[in-house]
Amino acid sequence: MAINALMLSSSRVGNTPYLEHAIKFIKPLSQNTKKWLFIPYAGVSMDHDAYLLMVQQGLADLSLEITSMHQSQDPKQAIRDADGIFVGGGNTFQLLNMLYQHDVIELIREQVQAGKPYVGWSAGSNITGLSIRTTNDMPIVEPPSFNALNLLPFQLNPHYSNYQAPGHNGETRAQRLLEFTVVDPLTPVIAIQEGTALWRQGDNLRLVGDKEGYLFHGKQQEVPITSGSDLSAYL
Numbered sequence: 001m002a003i004n005a006l007m008l009s010s011s012r013v014g015n016t017p018y019l020e021h022a023i024k025f026i027k028p029l030s031q032n033t034k035k036w037l038f039i040p041y042a043g044v045s046m047d048h049d050a051y052l053l054m055v056q057q058g059l060a061d062l063s064l065e066i067t068s069m070h071q072s073q074d075p076k077q078a079i080r081d082a083d084g085i086f087v088g089g090g091n092t093f094q095l096l097n098m099l100y101q102h103d104v105i106e107l108i109r110e111q112v113q114a115g116k117p118y119v120g121w122s123a124g125s126n127i128t129g130l131s132i133r134t135t136n137d138m139p140i141v142e143p144p145s146f147n148a149l150n151l152l153p154f155q156l157n158p159h160y161s162n163y164q165a166p167g168h169n170g171e172t173r174a175q176r177l178l179e180f181t182v183v184d185p186l187t188p189v190i191a192i193q194e195g196t197a198l199w200r201q202g203d204n205l206r207l208v209g210d211k212e213g214y215l216f217h218g219k220q221q222e223v224p225i226t227s228g229s230d231l232s233a234y235l
Contacts, residue, residue, distance in 0.1 A: 002115035004029055005151050005200045007125035009158040009209075011058075011089055013195040019058035022121065025197050025208060029117040030062050033083035038068045041098035042090030042123035044140070051088060075102045079111060089122025092135040096127055097143040109149050118151065122158050125198075129156045134180055134189050136173075152200065154234055155180070160191035160214060162222065177216040188217040188234055196227070205231040 006025055013021045030036070043051040052068040059066065066086065072078035079085065085108065087095070099105050112118045120128055126135045128151040132143075136159060162174045171179075177189050192198060196209030206229060207213045213225035225231070 002202060003112055003118075003151060003200050004115060004202075005112055005118040005128060006120070007128050007152070007156060007158075007192070007198040007200075008119070008121035009125065009160070009192040009196050010194040011121045017058065018054055019121075021195055022119075022197075023059065023061055025199070026059065026119055027062060029119060030064055030084065033117060034065055035082050036064050036066045036084045036086055037078050037082035038066050038086045038088065039095075039099075039124070040068050040070055040088055042088055042092065042095035044091045044094050046090070055086060055088060069102075075104055076107055079104060079107055082116070084117040084119070085112070087118070087120040087124030087127065089124055091140055092123040092126040092132045092137045093139045093141050093143060095123045096132055096146070096148060097141045099127070100144045105149065109151065112149070112151055125156055125158050125192075128152050129154060130187065131155065133184075134177060152198070152205070152235070155187055155189040156198070157189055157191040157216075160193050174216075174222050178221055181216050181218055181221070185218040188215060190215060190225070190231070190234070191222075198231070200235070203232060203235055205235055207231060 008022050011019055038055050040048045040051040048070040056066050069075050126132050127148040131146040131148050133146055134155040134157045162172050164172050191214040193211040196211050199208050215223040
């Protein structure tokens with residue numbers, strides 16, 4: 001496959017400006033492309049026009065022409081006409097639900113498998129795995145299926161942190177991912193911290209950024225993945 005897909009954990013690191021930290025990761029995917037289509041539907045609490053403007057401003061240094069799927073009368077044709085696809089963060093359930101409503105799941109998969117660059121962050125990364133069953137988001141809508149783009153044959157968990165606030169008695173993220181691996185011990189979960197990303201180039205996959213990731217798979221729980229690690233064996 002000719003997949004060239006970047007799965008960012010987040011749109012920001014700490015208090016940095018929107019998408020600023022991601023420009024160095026996105027630049028290699030955008031050097032031979034001009035027209036990018038942004039898919040804004042995860043941004044439930046934000047106006048789609050405002051979301052598009054935020055992305056355009058955040059990536060202004062890349063000098064790309066970025067339009068949004070919500071502006072198109074024919075979303076499928078907009079996907080075909082674009083040189084690359086951006087998918088923003090927000091609520092993963094709403095994002096996947098809208099992609100099913102527009103009947104573009106298979107089309108996006110086909111286009112990316114044929115080599116069209118894909119960049120997602122947060123929810124936009126969640127949907128690149130087998131399913132959205134390991135998202136951190138609240139199920140505010142019920143998509144027809146939890147099955148996602150399957151650009152990666154495993155589960156993702158962006159924004160990973162196992163921090164537990166003092167006095168808080170809810171489950172940690174690691175405990176939640178353990179629950180997944182108990183009911184589905186065969187499917188790996190790769191958790192990525194803010195500031196990092198998974199980058200798939202064909203049959204090669206690696207963790208980029210300056211922080212480690214974590215593997216959850218059966219009895220393997222929160223196994224550290226060193227920054228820069230080759231994860232191609234999981235494809």
